[in-house]
């Protein structure tokens with residue numbers, strides 16, 4: 234008998250598998266199962282051994298009394314979204330067969346639900362992992378469980394800051410940000426400077442689903458050509474002076490043979506196209522850093538639509554594929570409308586920006602047709618101006634951590650602030666420490682976006698006894714089984 238070409242079948246799309254690229258197929262109907270919980274949203278079963286399966290719930294389909302919204306922990310991993318309560322599950326399940334497994338608790342540690350394991354080995358998740366991922370990526374955790382009024386007040390406060398910021402002298406801006414630091418630093422989610430919950434949840438899910446399947450789950454590694462992590466260098470140019478003093482940062486990169494991306498504001502200062510071309514001739518990339526850097530690009534949807542044509546024209550003039558929003562201002566629903574191949578305006582975690590929060594991951598993800606590239610190292614301005622660190626330790630430590638977790642260290646520095654020797658020296662120390670790492674992929678943002686799209690457009694197929702990558706990433710992508718690294722992959 235030939236082994237099945239996919240590892241799993243499911244009754245509907247399973248967002249987590251789409252993200253990590255586990256081979257599965259959506260089929261019309263589930264086989265009848267005696268253990269079936271009546272109100273589960275979907276089922277997933279291993280094709281090779283369909284005796285056990287994974288069920289998941291979608292809490293938003295339940296009445297409010299049967300669900301909790303907001304942040305919670307799964308087996309100790311902090312996540313956010315909606316979860317079906319233990320009481321609701323107990324009413325529906327044969328509790329003698331469906332035992333309580335990992336605890337799902339509220340942020341204060343009080344149990345609200347539990348992952349259930351059937352005596353036959355099947356698993357029931359009281360939440361939808363795909364919804365949890367989207368809630369984290371979109372920063373939806375900020376509004377979940379809050380009143381609409383509170384969310385509106387928060388939105389107004391942020392818009393107010395962006396409106397007055399351009400008229401505040403820079404030292405006043407910095408003092409204001411320092412004053413807010415103690416308040417913002419107290420925010421316990423996302424944790425700072427590292428929030429690993431998406432990575433932790435992914436490992437947990439792969440492990441548990443591997444348990445259901447009775448063998449490690451195959452998926453596509455995050456990085457191409459056997460690389461283990463990515464280092465991506467980006468700069469936002471705030472003023473014409475910043476563009477003029479770009480050598481403060483660029484010289485270090487050139488010495489080490491590295492390339493970077495320069496995000497320019499379309500209509501705030503003049504840049505000589507020949508100087509832009511000189512950067513591109515060195516292998517650098519240009520991105521668009523908003524229209525005027527006045528806090529209004531994403532102030533309203535109407536204004537965004539009015540400003541977009543001018544931003545698109547700048548992108549065409551510079552051959553830009555990507556967008557970086559001034560002051561990381563962002564609106565999840567609007568970003569794909571920008572029409573760029575990628576956006577890089579969301580930090581993984583940053584309680585210090587005027588719009589605090591983060592997407593909780595150091596890996597790229599798809600947002601509609603657009604790839605989001607999270608800013609994953611704290612900004613130069615935060616580290617040295619707001620927090621007044623003497624050196625770049627936080628950059629070095631976090632980059633080492635990202636390398637160990639196979640993430641993307643995406644650095645954002647500003648030539649405008651590089652007259653502070655701590656910025657220029659810290660940047661040099663960061664690059665000299667990691668540029669020769671044998672496992673790193675040095676990539677420009679548009680290269681990462683293009684790779685991520687290729688990976689998302691590829692799948693695994695079993696041919697003979699082995700898993701092969703089929704699609705645009707074939708030839709560069711590697712297959713991983715479960716959560717262990719394959720031996721052959723350790724030497725890139």
Ligand SMILES: [Zn+2]
Pocket residue numbers: 469470471522526558559560
């Ligand atoms: Zn800026």
